[in-house]
């Protein structure tokens with residue numbers, strides 16, 4: 001009888017690359033078959049087996065999905081009991097993520113034309129909160145950014161806010177629009193603020209902003225990463241290099257614009273206590289933060305095309321990283337409900353001398369605290385966390401059609417093909433899921449596939 005190789009088989013495999021431990025006979029026979037089919041097929045089968053969910057579990061790989069699966073029910077119950085509201089976006093994203101690749105939500109069915117073995121692949125959940133589906137979403141977004149970039153040096157600017165203001169953003173999530181808006185105000189003013197002529201010509205920079213709501217410690221810390229082209233374009237399509245950014249003035253102007261926008265926003269909400277509190281904080285901030293909010297831009301050499309591409313790729317990847325990577329989880333105890341993980345403080349990034357660094361921080365906390373910290377960062381539905389401005393804005397009247405692009409179409413096509421699930425597995429986990437242990441290629445059997453809703457990724 002054909003064996004079923006799915007992510008759901010209870011297999012026991014050790015992680016040692018030279019040693020596969022299979023208590024059940026069919027595993028060793030799969031490898032034996034693969035060895036007969038050749039070295040490549042053997043290595044493929046070996047990596048495939050070692051990446052099955054059960055094998056990863058044996059290797060102590062803790063998934064966020066299992067932490068939620070085990071504890072989400074209790075968490076929701078607790079919130080209900082305490083009348084703590086959970087946003088719709090949280091409920092739907094967590095539900096999707098918990099059921100990602102669950103066969104009940106649909107699957108694809110493959111069969112080997114040679115040995116008739118089968119492979120069943122559950123459909124993806126498409127939640128941005130899901131570790132694997134979210135990664136695909138962010139990679140697709142990074143590709144879009146790369147595709148948009150014109151051939152010009154680019155730089156990365158990070159805009160942070162005062163700690164005292166964070167809670168307003170947690171309470172009023174629409175304030176994120178004001179955060180994006182403040183960055184846009186500052187960078188538009190930089191070009192058009194002092195020059196009537198520039199205003200008349202509608203001369204603008206082009207930049208792409210991404211919102212992060214988390215710090216490395218998972219705490220709520222809204223800030224923006226901006227990728228900015230070092231040139232301006234005006235309404236006649238005339239392009240001028242622009243590379244002088246005065247950070248002292250950017251800081252002050254960012255603080256002013258944000259506080260102005262926040263005040264206008266809060267006035268609209270009209271909660272007297274919040275407005276009073278805001279005024280108090282504002283006054284203190286002007287006293288304390290004379291130099292403005294922290295605006296940070298690592299100076300990097302960015303002259304030739306390869307260096308520019310490297311910076312753009314770096315910012316895309318950096319802006320796309322999730323709040324928590326599973327590789328940072330060291331242990332999780334289902335019974336005691338405690339989780340243990342680490343983070344590297346961002347303050348250390350700029351410090352060269354190892355002795356001056358704060359160093360890796362380890363956190364032990366209850367899974368419920370951990371869950372509470374993570375879900376705060378789930379964006380509301382239809383909220384764009386990456387936005388395009390100036391000559392990069394979608395609705396911009398400024399013409400960049402005739403500007404040379406940073407990436408060639410061939411490079412973009414390659415990035416696009418990397419989004420395919422099969423290609424992703426080959427590049428990330430070094431195995432082709434459709435290469436059978438007999439050496440033939442599995443084929444899809446449309447009649448045996450099961451769809452609840454159409455899945456674009458897998459279809």
Ligand SMILES: [Zn+2]
Nearest residue numbers: 112115436438
């Ligand atoms: Zn086969």
Ligand SMILES: [Zn+2]
Nearest residue numbers: 100125130133
């Ligand atoms: Zn998923």
